[in-house]
Amino acid sequence: MISSSRPVARRRAFAAIGVAAALALPLAACGSSGDTSSMPGMDHGSKPSAASSSSASPSMSDMPGMDHMASGSGLSDSQDGYRLAPKDTAPLSGNQAAYRFTVTGPDGKPVTDFTVDQTKRMHFYAIRADLTGFQHVHPTMAADGTWSANLSSLAPGSWRMFASFTPNTGTGKGKDLVLSRTATVPGDFAKTPLPAPATVTQVDGYTVTVKGEPTAGMAHPMTVSVAKEGKPVTDLEPYLDTYAHLTGFHEGDAAFAHLHPTTKVTGGHGGPALTFHAELPTSGNWRLFLQFQTGGKLHTAALTLRVG
Template identity: 55%
Template structure:
């Protein structure tokens, strides 16, 4: 298999937050949406690392130790710190399931095959349409040669971006989470059409559940978001463990598709249930609208809900 040569891509530090058995879990909560399956961070000159060890652009400190403004958000690059995301194809056929194959090449120029575990998985893979109407979260399978295969559900025509979130378990980046990304073209009728981003709101519904989000995050500052799940006006207390927690929360910045993983502040108890309120450590690097995708499980079914959050 021949992978696209991306060594000519600019080496940028625009990689965002974060940061396996084949798992493509779930129900569909919007057009194109499928899904699979803290403490405060320490600042560095180039950004910071969140409590999971993933590299994140954001606020730093000046020479006097005073906090500086957060750097603008940007979509993760295809290459960072010597690690590179190489894909077998840059385009897929719309309206049909497809296997997206890719490798992560290490600083030594070889496909990386040693990965650590982050929330029970060695690889978290996302596909998101440019207008944030389509969302898939998968946990692909890796072959012995380092080739990953992500089984994408049918994608609507348009421009998509894929994200590979992982923790190298060898080499100079060992133990530090990375997110690499590249665009994916899905040509066809309606490819250029983009839906307007839904207005910012404090709640959304999916499969009969209502999800409410409380909090007023400020760009570049650590804060907390509280997510509450209810059904029929009653609190939901039977949330089942999913990826070591009772909910999984990711965010994408409108316009540039910067990526953030909002980490839960507590792990799920084995065999236990949770809810209705779930606190998340939130640190979003730029102001503006972010599209949140919350995934939670009840009765063996995974639910995904999207809502827009305004960050000041």
């Protein structure tokens, strides 16, 4: 996984944890860029894996029909009477043009009124089960409440689709919700393990360094610095009303976490240091995706974080 009509620091229902001192963050050297907030090319091999753990078996949250039984950080398709419902019954394809869905409320009707958060009414994420594929897009909504999330090419394997939103009316008004469902793209694939944790990674000529010492069940301030050719970068442009957007997914079940930015946007140029409020409640490996913009171009760096 960073001004709007709502505070930048979102509070997820699944993470209620307090702040501690600075930490040293492991990262993995892998990243890419794009002109949109999607991230094609995040496959670490030519044939990425469908499994995200060291085991060959998929997690229960990746099995068809298990959405209602899944629990944890955004791993259910329903919460507080709200439900994520896909509109299309046909299987996904590698050239999927759009993932269409509705969010129904406690009354069973599609919700059409959402609060703007970080300049958008809906944030949509697609993540492969092995965390080697990632896209972050902003769907458009039709008058009947049908959302269309335009996705780039999807590699074969199991994917989890996340919808992050806040209802502006009804019983859920003001509640930050993250719902998800699984989908499978048919085709051949091979398992690809996550890169080993490190403290520095590079993307598009930029060097990203993270410091910290994460602990499960506690929140920590996290510092990310950006440099280019050995010099601190100070021309970061606002992206979604922040200087960087940071999202994390847990290895094994793809549990979702949005790491809240605490660096205020004060103008058109930010950097080199950025701070985040890291909320990672579960131990293990987390795959983080840092998105930042320079010269009108979006860069996305992938980070592997080990949480003890």
